[in-house]
Amino acid sequence: MTNTDQQEFWTEEAGPTWIAQMQTMDRTLAPVLDRLLADAELRDGDSVLDVGCGAGTSTVAAARLTGPQGRACGLDISRSLLDHARAALADAPNVSFVLGDAQTHDFGQDRFDAMISRFGVMFFSDTVAAFSNIARGLRPGARLTFATWGEISENPYFTMPARVAKSIIGAPPKTDPDAPGPFAMRDTRKVVGQLGAAGLRDITASEVALPLTPPGDAQTVADLLCQIGPAHRTLTHFDVGQEDRQRLRAALADALAPYETPQGIRIPALINIFTARTAGGA
Structure with missing residues (x-):
């Protein structure tokens, strides 16, 4: 499935389904988001890029952690998910959303202190190209923290x-579990190599047992x-x-x-x- 196919899928099919089940899925995945944000070590005043933000739950959570001087920007390929996020979270302070493909999005002069993602980075057609591009939207020494599904x-x-x-x-x-999809990044050694090829440093990978709730x-x-x-x-x-x-x-x-x-x-x-x-x- 190409990135164009992913955009259509997440806008026309998966997006509306997720919106209908959003509250239930957010509660189901709450332990994952809690662990992700703990490991992200966000600070007051940070600007945060949330890749594959979906309907914005993780974006708002990140914004809360960065305080009144911080901000969080959610980036997603799905118009339907972002339309829902913008409508539901219009009054959320220091939160914005951008429609775009993280693999090719032009970040312009925008630079972020940190990047997070809860299950939003497993769908790239070219993982190395995607993280190389994401890195161009981050400041030097910026921290990336993201969660993916482990072994099937x-x-x-x-x-x-x-x-x-x-x-x-x-x-x-x-x-194909190795194609863009939920388990594309289950092999930690493979992903560490891809992140290194994208020019990132200080790479760590942890397999964490968590309950879904x-x-x-x-x-x-x-x-x-x-x-x-x-x-x-x-x-x-x-x-x-x-x-x-x-x-x-x-x-x-x-x-x-x-x-x-x-x-x-x-x-x-x-x-x-x-x-x-x-x-x-x-």
């Missing part, structure tokens, strides 16, 4: 729905899994009727039983957290 086998949020949907409905065509009971989470992710892809590919949809929903709810805790559903995840700096600076 360590992320049951994806593997469990895919397995259950296959057993109930069938298997959709396989996708979707709200609601097993039935509620099963509904979510039918609307986003591998189970949704299977439902869409086979264009199934209501009866099979209900069978899948019930099977997903049963499969969530191992993840039920007194605090609610907790799905283990392996998240890669990368940090780096641009050349120059102290």
